[in-house]
Amino acid sequence: MASTKPIQCIVAVARNGVIGSAGRLPWHIPEDLEWFMKQTEGGVMIEGPACYAELGKALPGRGTVVVSRDPAKRFPGAERTSTLEEAVQVAQGMPWPGPVWITGGERIYAEGLPLCSRLLITRIHRDFEGDRRFPPDWQRHFTRLVSREHGVHEGLEYDFEVWDR
Ligand SMILES: NC(=O)c1ccc[n+]([C@@H]2O[C@H](COP(=O)([O-])OP(=O)(O)OC[C@H]3O[C@@H](n4cnc5c(N)ncnc54)[C@H](OP(=O)(O)O)[C@@H]3O)[C@@H](O)[C@H]2O)c1
Structure with missing residues (x-):
């Protein structure tokens, strides 16, 4: 039986x-x-249909599972499931050796975060207008900072942070 891959966000x-x-x-x-x-x-991404549409395709070099309840939607190059739970099962069975990645959007993050052992979060040090948000209480569950790397792009500062539970 294949070993269980870690689930990360x-x-x-x-x-x-x-x-x-x-x-x-x-x-x-x-x-x-x-x-x-x-x-x-080298891992498997689990995403919603809007994320798939934004990327425009299944990204090369990794597996993709799209969670959608709409049978009319098509996701070439990706597996599809109608629940997140099933998506994790399918991702676990795929031949990619890397982690299973919860990659959004809003509901997938909200439902998937409790399953994750590790969170990779790029924290952007500016407010932006938008209509999708990350669960605001994530820091209650991820308490151990593993690493932080600072960066700047055209004056916009950010940190790559890795957190464990
Ligand atoms: N900043 C980041 O790191 C990041 C990462 C990812 C996305 N985003 C942003 O987030 C936005 C896209 O995300 P989104 O939240 O709008 O859409 P999404 O998660 O890609 O897609 C939403 C759709 O996913 C399906 N779905 C979601 N949860 C489900 C569940 N538990 N079971 C079954 N189906 C489920 C439903 O579609 P059906 O009607 O097909 O069932 C729902 O309408 C974009 O603006 C994108 O740029 C940002």
Whole structure:
């Protein structure tokens, strides 16, 4: 039987908790996209249909499971399930050796965060307008800071932080 992969969450969050605006990221930080691509490579991403639409495809070099209850939607290159629980089961069975990654959006984060042993959070030190948010109480559950790396892109400061429970 295949061994169980760790379940981890990766997100970028503005100071006011915003993660998205009108189906897009409200900021442009290429270093954060690179960080996301590097961390999730070789694992399996679990995401919602709006995230899949934003990326426009299943990203290469990793598995993708899309959680959707709408049978009319199609997600080429990805597995699909109708619940997050089932998505985790499918991800665990895929041949990618890396972790299972909870990659959003809002509801997937809210439902998936309790399953995660580790959180990779890019904390952006500015407020942004938006319509999607990360669970505000995440720090009650993730109490051990493993690492922090500071960065700046065109004056916009951020930290890559890794937290364990
Ligand atoms: N900052 C970040 O790190 C980050 C990361 C990811 C996304 N985002 C942002 O977040 C936004 C997209 O996320 P979103 O919250 O709008 O959408 P989403 O999670 O991609 O998709 C929402 C849809 O997912 C399906 N769904 C969600 N939870 C489900 C569940 N438990 N069971 C079954 N289906 C479920 C439903 O679609 P059906 O109607 O098909 O069932 C729901 O309408 C964008 O603005 C994006 O830029 C930001």
